[in-house]
Amino acid sequence: MSGWDASAQAWIDVQGEAGDFGRAHVLDGPMLALVEGLAPATVLDVGCGEGRFCRMLSARGIATCGVDPTAALIERAGALHPGGDYRVATAEAMAVGQFDLVVCYLSLIDMPDLAAALARIVAAIRPGGHLLIANLTAFNTAAVHLGWHKPLIGEPSFPIDHYLDERPRRTAWRGIDIINHHRPLKSYMQALLGHGLLLRHFDEPPATGGPADKRDRYNRVPNFHIMLWQRP
Numbered sequence: 210m211s212g213w214d215a216s217a218q219a220w221i222d223v224q225g226e227a228g229d230f231g232r233a234h235v236l237d238g239p240m241l242a243l244v245e246g247l248a249p250a251t252v253l254d255v256g257c258g259e260g261r262f263c264r265m266l267s268a269r270g271i272a273t274c275g276v277d278p279t280a281a282l283i284e285r286a287g288a289l290h291p292g293g294d295y296r297v298a299t300a301e302a303m304a305v306g307q308f309d310l311v312v313c314y315l316s317l318i319d320m321p322d323l324a325a326a327l328a329r330i331v332a333a334i335r336p337g338g339h340l341l342i343a344n345l346t347a348f349n350t351a352a353v354h355l356g357w358h359k360p361l362i363g364e365p366s367f368p369i370d371h372y373l374d375e376r377p378r379r380t381a382w383r384g385i386d387i388i389n390h391h392r393p394l395k396s397y398m399q400a401l402l403g404h405g406l407l408l409r410h411f412d413e414p415p416a417t418g419g420p421a422d423k424r425d426r427y428n429r430v431p432n433f434h435i436m437l438w439q440r441p
């Protein structure tokens with residue numbers, strides 16, 4: 210069995226409370242710093258999973274709402290955060306009102322209909338509010354199934370293929386077995402620009418902690434970028 214429903218327990222186990230390597234050692238620091246800089250009163254986390262980032266924001270006194278279509282993850286989020294606001298819905302079909310900040314923390318790649326999802330996501334940002342995105346880099350989703358190429362002689366390298374072709378891709382690790390979507394970076398940029406959003410910040414943060422070998426491998430072929438957009 211594959212898909213988010215079947216992978217929910219493995220996802221919960223892999224994340225724990227600290228988050229996996231990419232969250233704990235690459236993304237959480239800069240994502241939290243950006244949220245703190247904006248000081249939003251209200252945040253919507255779209256594709257919130259089991260609610261770890263919502264809990265981190267809630268601990269900072271921010272009113273959060275988490276939306277995710279995977280019922281077992283929303284159930285877990287509610288159990289870990291009594292009184293939290295968690296709802297089962299896809300981004301494409303959610304109806305949630307407006308927020309100072311909308312967050313998509315490694316969830317845009319999981320949404321099958323990017324145009325429909327972004328229409329709802331942008332509608333959920335109040336005028337003047339922000340959209341904070343962490344996403345997998347497109348060169349990585351075009352390549353990761355090929356893995357590192359390790360010749361007998363010479364340096365290892367990381368091959369990329371079919372970069373421009375949007376496609377679903379099955380990906381499995383540590384008991385998680387899901388379909389997400391490779392899209393070239395331009396698909397995201399053109400869609401966000403098409404909504405009239407303004408890019409305020411862009412980063413490809415390095416790994417700053419964790420085991421040295423993992424950190425070095427990550428910094429050689431980084432997986433993630435962060436974008437902060439503003440709705441005029």
Ligand SMILES: C[S@@+](CC[C@H](N)C(=O)[O-])C[C@H]1O[C@@H](n2cnc3c(N)ncnc32)[C@H](O)[C@@H]1O
Binds near residue numbers: 276298299300
């Ligand atoms: C890689 S996980 C990230 C979860 C969480 N944001 C985190 O960083 O721990 C991707 C999440 O996107 C959710 N998802 C899948 N399809 C979605 C959709 N159409 N709309 C919103 N979320 C979706 C999945 O259920 C899953 O929880």
